[in-house]
Amino acid sequence: xxNVEQHPSTLSVQEGDSAVIKCTYSDSASNYxxxxxxxLGKRPQLIIDIRSNVGEKKDQRIAVTLNKTAKHFSLHxxxxxxxxxxxxxxxxxxxxxxxxxxxxxxxxxxSVKP
Amino acid sequence: GAVVSQHPSRVxxxxxxxxxxxxxxxxxxxxxxxxxxxxxKKSLMLMATSNEGSKATYEQGVEKDKFLINHASLxxxxxxxxxxxxxxxxxxxxxxxxxxxxxxxxxxxxRLTVV
Numbered sequence: 001x002x003n004v005e006q007h008p009s010t011l012s013v014q015e016g017d018s019a020v021i022k023c024t025y026s027d028s029a030s031n032y033x034x035x036x037x038x039x040l041g042k043r044p045q046l047i048i049d050i051r052s053n054v055g056e057k058k059d060q061r062i063a064v065t066l067n068k069t070a071k072h073f074s075l076h077x078x079x080x081x082x083x084x085x086x087x088x089x090x091x092x093x094x095x096x097x098x099x100x101x102x103x104x105x106x107x108x109x110x111s112v113k114p
Numbered sequence: 115g116a117v118v119s120q121h122p123s124r125v126x127x128x129x130x131x132x133x134x135x136x137x138x139x140x141x142x143x144x145x146x147x148x149x150x151x152x153x154x155k156k157s158l159m160l161m162a163t164s165n166e167g168s169k170a171t172y173e174q175g176v177e178k179d180k181f182l183i184n185h186a187s188l189x190x191x192x193x194x195x196x197x198x199x200x201x202x203x204x205x206x207x208x209x210x211x212x213x214x215x216x217x218x219x220x221x222x223x224x225r226l227t228v229v
Contacts, residue, residue, distance in 0.1 A: 032216035100211015100218035
């Protein structure tokens with residue numbers, strides 16, 4: 001089945017710096033790669049996703065890049081702000097996608113220091 | 115659109131009792147619902163896949179007799195934690211999807227505390 005590895009587990013940056021979180025996946029048939037932000041005690045919130053037919057997607061300060069050959073995808077946050085502090089998860093569906101089934105990475109606790 | 119509501123948001127129960135958690139898709143019909151468990155500072159661990167009108171599919175290591183899942187309609191799935199023990203205390207989250215879509219829509223989560 002699908003295996004998703006995420007690094008780093010913790011990341012501390014100064015306000016205004018960039019943050020990069022990386023994930024690898026195992027199933028070459030996976031075609032959808034979402035990133036979630038989760039605040040303590042809350043549900044995961046989709047912040048950006050990318051499908052396998054594109055290599056990069058941007059939404060204001062957030063971007064995701066995908067390298068299908070290497071089976072990895074990354075989240076880039078530029079001009080970080082204290083409110084970006086949260087836990088971020090990458091995810092990927094198993095090859096036998098069942099409409100929303102996702103396997104999650106281990107998570108990255110991002111801390112943005114003012 | 116694509117709203118998923120989960121109840122209760124918090125529940126405290128005594129050891130040995132059972133607790134039911136509901137997951138509803140409010141504005142779409144969910145062909146499949148998923149149940150995840152999350153320990154503090156850990157990732158979401160998929161417990162089971164719930165399909166309307168059929169038996170749930172459990173991930174390896176998840177006790178199906180402990181975590182009973184019922185998906186009675188296209189908008190409702192329930193997770194019942196039977197004979198709860200303190201080690202069952204956790205954050206449980208459901209998500210819902212459709213066959214035509216890879217995106218997942220999450221409920222608010224339920225914080226279960228077994229005392």
